[in-house]
Amino acid sequence: xxxxNNGNHVIQKVVEVLPSVSIPFIMEAFRGQVxxxxxxxxxxxxxxxxxxxxxxxxxKSLMADLxxxxxxxxxxxxxxxxxxxxxxxxxAEERARMIQYVTDRxxxxxxxxxxxxxxxxxxVCGSAEQRRAIRDKFTTSVDGTSDAxxxxxxxxxxxxxxxxxxxxxxxxxxxxRDRD
Numbered sequence: 001x002x003x004x005n006n007g008n009h010v011i012q013k014v015v016e017v018l019p020s021v022s023i024p025f026i027m028e029a030f031r032g033q034v035x036x037x038x039x040x041x042x043x044x045x046x047x048x049x050x051x052x053x054x055x056x057x058x059x060k061s062l063m064a065d066l067x068x069x070x071x072x073x074x075x076x077x078x079x080x081x082x083x084x085x086x087x088x089x090x091x092a093e094e095r096a097r098m099i100q101y102v103t104d105r106x107x108x109x110x111x112x113x114x115x116x117x118x119x120x121x122x123x124v125c126g127s128a129e130q131r132r133a134i135r136d137k138f139t140t141s142v143d144g145t146s147d148a149x150x151x152x153x154x155x156x157x158x159x160x161x162x163x164x165x166x167x168x169x170x171x172x173x174x175x176x177r178d179r180d
Contacts, residue, residue, distance in 0.1 A: 007042075012049045019053040026050065027058055034062065035069035039079040048085045063094055070101055082116040084121040098122075099130050106137040107150055110160035120166045135167055 014022045026046065029038055035165055037043035050062055066073070066082065073079030086098050099122045109115035123131055141148035154160040 011046050015046065015049040015053050023050055023054045023058050027054075027061065030062075030065075035072055038066065038069065038073045039076040040070070041078045042051065044082050045080045047082050051085065052089065063090075063114035067097070070098070074102070074109065074118050075112050075115045077114055080118050083118050087118070087121045088125050094114070095125070096130075098117045099126050103130065103133050103137060106134050110138075110154060110163040111157050113159055115133070116159040116163050119163045123163070123166045138164065138167070 005145070011022070015026065017132065027050070030047075034047070038047055047062065051059055063086075069079075070083065074083050083098060083102075083109075086103075087095055090098070102115075102119055102122045106119055108121050119134070123134060126134070138151050138154055139149055141150065149156065151164070154164055
């Protein structure tokens with residue numbers, strides 16, 4: 001039902017209104033399938049609702065499954081929204097863990113159509129220190145010097161240029177959405 005256009009809305013509402021009854025049942029159905037369901041255009045929304053409404057032990061269990069498939073989700077059309085949701089709304093420890101995952105791979109992820117949105121979310125929602133760490137990835141070469149600075153190439157990239165823009169105007173993306 002979570003894979004159905006209309007059914008997922010019913011499940012989301014049930015999770016919001018009756019979490020203690022519905023979430024254990026849904027968690028059992030999702031067991032071992034989070035990597036697939038997190039990439040589904042409807043099921044990814046159910047995962048986000050569970051992260052919002054679940055009990056701490058349910059969120060912890062779901063997060064363990066999500067961490068195991070972060071690499072697949074961050075570059076996926078719909079999975080990236082699950083990762084963005086964690087970065088924006090997750091518990092501090094989970095947010096920091098996801099932001100660190102993205103920061104460690106910021107150069108490559110910034111050049112990816114969907115993952116670049118996740119990098120932007122890290123910039124918008126991350127702390128000043130986390131934004132600085134991302135900026136450092138963009139201004140320091142792989143060997144740790146500033147000789148082969150990757151920034152010029154990122155500015156020319158069709159997706160990374162938006163990340164660089166966001167890095168210089170953190171929150172600009174959020175302000176635009178708030179106005180609309």
